[in-house]
Amino acid sequence: MKILLKNGQVLDEQTGKLIKKDILIVGEMIAKIAAEIEDEEAEVIDVDGKFVSAGFIDMHVHLREPGFEKKETIETGTYAAARGGFTTVACMPNTRPPIDSVEIVQDILAKAEEAGYARVLPIGAITIRQLGQELTDMEALKAAGVIAVSDDGVGVQSSKVMKEAMRKAHSLGLPVVAHCEDDTLAKGGCVHDGEFAKRYGLQGIPSEAESIHVARDILLAEDIGVHYHVCHISAEQSVRLVREAKARGQKVTAEVTPHHLLLCDEDIPEPDAMYKMNPPLRSKKDRAALIQGLKDGTIDIIATDHAPHMVSEKAQGMELAPFGVVGLETAFPLLYTHLVLTGELTLAELVEKMTRKPAELFGLPYGVLAEGKSADITVIDLEEERPVDPNTFKSKGRNTPFSGWQCKGWPVLTIYRGNITWDQADIVVTFEE
Template sequence: MKTLLKNGLMLDEQSKKLVKRDILIDGEIIAKIASEIEDEEAMQIEVAEKLITPGFIDLHVHLREPGFEQKETIETGTYAAARGGFTTVACMPNTRPPIDSVPIVEEILEKAEEAGYARVLPIGAITVRQLGQELTDMEALKKAGVVAVSDDGVGVQSSKMMKEAMRKAYALGLPVVAHCEDNSLAKGGCVHDGEFAKRYGLQGIPSEAESIHVARDILLAEDIGVHYHVCHISSEQSVRLVREAKARGQKVTAEVTPHHLLLCDEDIPEPNPMFKMNPPLRSKKDREALIQGLKDGTIDVIATDHAPHTLLEKQQGMERAPFGIVGLETAFPLLYTNLVRTGELTLAELIEKMTRKPAELFGLPYGVLAEGKVADMTVIDLESERPIDPSAFKSKGRNTPFAGTYVYGWPVMTFYKGVKTWDQADIFVTFEE
């Protein structure tokens, strides 16, 4: 089956300017890209003045299945991904049971294939049951399909265990994706250890809880040579450490979330659990360091850390509610509106951090629009402004601090392996209801 997208806009690789292009999809592959294409056999879709990008890639999501299907399932999570323009997502292992065995990996891949909304790349656990005591069979996990290892949700507290994990991962060519958190500093905290915590008498989580683990792991990884990737980096100290490691030529990479780029603890209006995430929203100075790190290449990619919870869980108050917010359906509009339209980032920089760079980090053959490549594509309306409406989410999660925020840059169509998995018509039907 052929599909022809007519009169779209693409970013020219050389000039970084928008140019008019038609794109012909033949089966799962991009067959042709040109200023004018005619093909009577193809189903034609008019996308005049809409931006066409490679399908977004998110290296950090929580699909919750198996074990927490009341929060999210592989089907609902990947449908949310499609709505947000994502065609590839890497799911974290802190499920129940964790992704620490071959059958769990196989189950996830099978359910993702059945759903058909987006490509799911499982990330295997570093330790059995994520307890930090015994390494998983990483070789078997890799053969089953994991693309990296992580104990995300908890930091690996033992330096000895982390060093052993890095040695094993290095031998297998697997990245170590680290949730950096020293429990002796972070335990019991619910927000950043800053002015907001003091104002409301809440126990804070200091920046050092993250940066101490970043420093430790960089030193361990330097000795071993493993690809070490920092999850959801949030502090100025951590950015500095990653920058120094890169300057030495070390294979250290990092991701940052939309919420850490756009918010700081000063933006929390009151003890509202929708603003509770881990790592927490840090200071304005930290936020500025994150933006600078993203611009200068210290931070490689943007990842959502999509973390759905039930509303009942999130209504338990700032201290008792679980950490996390959803992000798949709002990432691009929020970043485009608040960073690109304000001049902090260029459109080309934003797209690169959500497509080509994450593909390069994990050695994936995606993230580019080119003839002969897989037809993973996102069509975006850069001009229409609409509010973020959690009731319209395809994710089971409604936990976002951005509800009611007006944003531009909504994905209106998503193509995964040449098949249209999202169409703007679904949005408008929901909004009218």
């Protein structure tokens, strides 16, 4: 099968400017990129000056399957990913049962392959049943296909267990992806311990609940040499700690979410569970530190922490509703509109944080628009403007704080391994085996 994308605009690596290119896809690979390509055997798609990027990579999503299929499935989650321009997603292990066995890993990979919308990279649990006590068989999990280990959803409370996990993971070449949260400080809280919490009499979660674990883990990882990655970083102190570790040459990396880049606790209009996520939206000062950290390279990548819940769950209110917001379908337009078009980031910087950089951090052969690479491609209309509408989401989740936000830069065509997985124009292409 051949697909020829005509008249696209791609980023020039030297100048960061958009230049016209055609792209020929043969089978699962990019065969040629040139100013002008003709191929009578190819299906021609005129993308009419739209921006063509490598497919986005999200290293932190919750696909909920197994165990929480009412919230999301591998099929619905990866379809949402395709709609958002993502061709690769890494799924977190806090399912039921957790991703702590070879059988669960194999089942996830089989279902992702069957769905065919996006590549799914399982992240295995650090501890059995994510109870923070006994390490999983990381060697078997790696052989089955996990690309990192994490107990995301809960912080590993025992320093001894975390140090043992780091030693084992390092011996296997697996990154440790850490949800950083000290339960003695965070338990029972539902929002950041700031002005909003005080105004409404809500129990807060202080920034130190995150940064204390970041500091502990950096110290534990220093001598071991493991690749230590901080999930959904949210606090100024955490950014400072990561920056200092990088300055010492330590292999410490971090991710930040669109919601932490664009919102702070002062933006929450009322006790509305659509604004409840973990870590919580923090102060204006924290948000500014996150943007600066992303710009100067302290924070390496952007990840959505896509966390779908049922409408009935979020309707329980700020104190009782589960933590989490969805993000796969809105990440690029939100960040393009509210960071790139406002001058905080360049288009090249945003794309790098969502493609090449996550691939580099985790040793993945994706994230690059180049000849001989996998045909994982996203076409984006940088001029199309419309509001975020949860009713149109392909995810089962509708839980977003961004409903109604006007955005430009919507993905209109997603190609994964040479197959069209999302087409806003409803072009139908049969999947090839």
